[in-house]
Amino acid sequence: MKTRGRIVAFLLLLVIFAGTISPTVTGVLNNIKLGLDLQGGFEVLYQVKELKDGQEITEDVVADTASALRDRIDVLGVSEPSIQVEDGNRIRVQLAGVDDQNSARELLSTQANLTFRDSDDNIMLDGMDLKEGGANAAFDQQGQPIVTLELKDANKFAEITSEIAAKPAPDNVLVIWLDFEEGVDSYKEEALKPEEEQKFTSAPRVSQRISSDSVEISGAFTVDETKHLSGILNAGALPVELKEIFSTSVGAQFGEEALNSTILASIIGVAAIFIFMIAYYRLPGVIAVISLVVYIFLILVIFDWINGVLTLPGIAAIVLGVGMAVDANILTYERIREELRVGKSVKKAFDAGAKESFTAIFDANITTLLAAAVLFFFGTSSVKGFATLLIISILVIFITAVWASRILLGLLVHSGYFDNKPGWFGIPKKRMHAPEEEVDTLDLTTKFDRFDFVHSRKIFYIASITLTIAGIIILSVFKLNLGIDFSSGTRVQIESTQPLTQAIVTEKIESIGLPSDDIVISGENGSSAVVRYKDDFTQEEIKTLKTEMNEQFGKDPSVSTVSPTVGQELVKNALKALMFAALGIVIYVAFRFEWRMGLASIVSLLHDAFLMVTVFSILRLEVDITFIAAVLTIVGYSINDTIVTFDRIRENLHRSAKITSEDELATIVNKSLRQTLGRSVNTVLTVILVVVALLIFGAEGIRNFSIALLIGLLAGTYSSIYIAAQIWFDLKVKEMRKNGGIEVKKEEKKWGSDEPVV
Structure with a gap:
């Protein structure tokens, strides 16, 4: 039953x-x-700067700016936008699924300081004269898209229009500006340019006094442009200046x-x-x-x-x-x-x-x-x-x-x-022993009994030291191929439906005034190209690049820019991450096991991390922030493998009340490694199956990440057996020679077991 x-x-x-x-x-x-890397969109990190000298950037000012940005995003109709304040004076905006990225970036970054000026650029009205929420998208009598503005004081507008109407043509204009720069912008200079290049929004002629409290902004607008303009005016002017210090966009x-x-x-x-x-x-x-x-x-x-x-x-x-x-x-x-x-x-x-x-x-x-x-x-x-x-x-x-x-x-x-x-x-x-034989698991045979790990350890010490020295030389000569995450600059990935060549890409980027000597063709049939620049692009340069590449190749390129400030911070944070991860692990291992195992673990981790860095240098693979993620993942995996090995060594050690000879200790370490090697091989094999699948079939964006994991997995298995366990053996032999043997500490208990721990 x-x-x-x-x-x-x-x-x-x-x-x-x-x-x-x-x-x-x-x-x-x-x-x-x-995320935007799976559905397209863009991410931008703004540095909040003061609009005028002496303005203090407080938490309230940054919060008000973030709120204004959120109001503007509402105009875009983006679902689930992400706006986060970082480090007190930075705002990170992530917009996934945005179709028109150029318009969205302009909408976010413009100050929206609305001013009405005469032909001599004297200010007549500004955004404070608008009614709250008074901007609306509409159509004129000819059915053309326009923006209507509701003013607070009709009398004030009547006086201004009367003054302008009294001027002779062509000076009888009321020029509407967004983000007019004093000493830089000029109506008379802009009026000489082609209409599509003019910086002012509109310049209607005024022939008579207008007593209405409603103003129309007309021009060569689309319906979407009038919606955006009215939305940005209603959201109000940003209280500060925003400087892009990092951005990435994905088609x-x-x-x-x-x-x-x-x-x-x-x-x-x-x-x-x-x-x-x-x-x-x-x-x-x-x-x-x-x-x-x-x-x-x-x-x-x-x-x-x-x-x-x-x-x-x-x-x-x-x-x-x-x-x-x-x-x-x-x-x-x-x-x-x-x-x-x-x-x-x-x-x-x-x-x-x-x-x-x-x-x-x-x-x-x-x-x-x-x-x-x-x-x-x-x-x-x-x-x-x-x-x-x-x-x-x-x-x-x-x-x-x-x-x-x-x-x-x-x-x-x-x-x-x-x-x-x-x-x-x-x-x-x-393969089973009879119960009456009373065989201990320590006496079981394995597939790896022919390997003597301990007595061949010096060979692997020499191999690892040689590899390390060679790695140092290689790194000093070739350096690391740092991605823009760490070196700053701009990275452009171009995709095309047709095969690309360096000549084709070079000709196109030179034609738009953005030449580069760093062009790498990749992807199936050479349909992808990565172009790198040492300088971080402005918003206007990104807009030009994306528009031209889309027209030429039929797909929006992915563009990432990193300022030198952010690049330096990422390097610093990456080093901190590795340092704190290593420190936390050695403290935990020392607490749960002993300090010798903790020290041996850290040496093997440094070995694995350095090997990954060296291979990336040799292969000239790009080192970016996902590489650091891969290194930290391997730190976890490697210590995982090392701890399983140490756990078995510790378990087998307690079977003897006292170990008095180096050969006894070597026998226990060898048997422990043989017993855990089958598990290590199977575990690494299963993970490698996944990593290889990601490497072969996965997206280009995680290709280097997958390569780093593959290298790290193999290195981690090697170091657990031939580095960590062997260093611990040598340290333990020194202790044994000093104390005349290894005593079992009977008072310590293994978690989940009644057996004592060494």
Whole structure:
């Protein structure tokens, strides 16, 4: 009866999962907001500056400016705009899904200081003379779009029009300006220019006194332009000057292509993981797949609840989180398989494996959580989104890969149906010892028994030191190919339906007065070109570039500009992020294990990070802010692997009351590395499946990010075995020689176990 009841409970849980996910997943996906890199749009960071000397920039002034910007955005009809005040005097605006980016940028940046002037540029009226909300889009008697203005004082307007009407032609004009610059602008100079180049908004002739309180602004307006103009006038003049210090814009087609390719890559990567888990782990693999489906669903639900914005790095974080969730399952399943091999029953092997693996899972994920938290604190824009999803992923892993997965597998195991059926767990009976043999897991053979890691450590020390020296030389010669995130300047990515050549791109950008010597052709069939400039472009230059490239190649280019100030800050914040992440991890590892393990971990992390930097220098790959995200992710992954190794070393050490010889310690370290290497290979393999899928099928925007992850994953596995564990061994040997052996500290307990810790 118990057998049937547990299986029924298992099936009932599956029905509940399916019944919850199936009807809601579509709604959840539709509710999630996409970032501008997935649907097009632009992001701009403004530095708030005073309009006049002596004006103090206070929190209230910045808040009023942000409010005025929000009012203007309402005119655009953009859904879910993001306006954030940063560092006290900066405002970040993100508008995803904006079709006419040029008009939107102009709408945001213009001061909207409305003035009415005579032909000699003397001010007659200003924005304070308008009624609040008195600007409206309308049509004149000929059906042409115009803007009507309601004035507060009709008598004042009558006096002004009377004065202007008395002047001889052509000076009898009332010139309407937005953002007139004293000493720079002049009506008489502008009147000589072609109409489309004139800076004033309108210059109607006044032939008689006008006593009405209504004014019409006419010109070669479109309906949308009159709506924008009336909206900006109603929003009022900005109380300060805004200077763009960072901006990035993505065409709608770029976003759509990036979304489709990255989703395809994610599906392929996750499907490959599912196939591997079922093929290798059999029944536990099926449970892992179920828990991973629930994991992905919960991630999306929580992200929807917190009103998050999904970006390209965010999708990568979800998919990489699948790899981390798989790691938690693999740790448990490998321990269960070990317990089965020593002759335990399926039930006892499950209980022991679940218990013994928890400490490693907990410590490994906490350290990754530290790296993600640092990334969130120091990151900007989409990097924060990546860090947010990584943090959510780690927390959800404990719900799905640890708790839910064990409940589901426990129901099946304790039903009794799988008693004496180790094959369902991937263990043939011929590999199992009889219970009466009383074999310890430390004595189990592995596929890696022929490797002597400890006694060959000097070879790998020399190899790593040689690689480091070579890396230093390479970096000193080639330097890093810093992206504009760190070097400042402008980056333009041009997409075309036809193959591009450097000659074609060079000719076009020179024709609009924006020449560059830094042009790289890439993409399938050479349909993409990246052009870089050392200077950060003005708004007018960006507008010209986007308009001309769209006309020439049929697609809006993606344009990013970074001022030198922001570039320096990003470098500083990136170094801080790496420093604090490393410091937090070494403190945690030293607290949970011992200081020697913490020191060894940091050396291996620096090794991994430096290797990634060196490879990027050799391959001349661009180092941008997503590279830092990749480095911090690998910091978490690498320490994850290292901690699992140290956890097994610690567990095996306590089996001896005292270790008195170097050979005894070497035997324990070697056996621990052999036991965990299978798990490390399987974990890295599953994550690499995802990373390779992102690399091959994913969007261009995360290509370098994926390459950095691939390098880091391989380096992290290597360093955990040949660097971290071996440095700890040498430090421990020194302690042993000094103290005459290694005593077990009986008072310390391993979490979730009754066994003491060294």
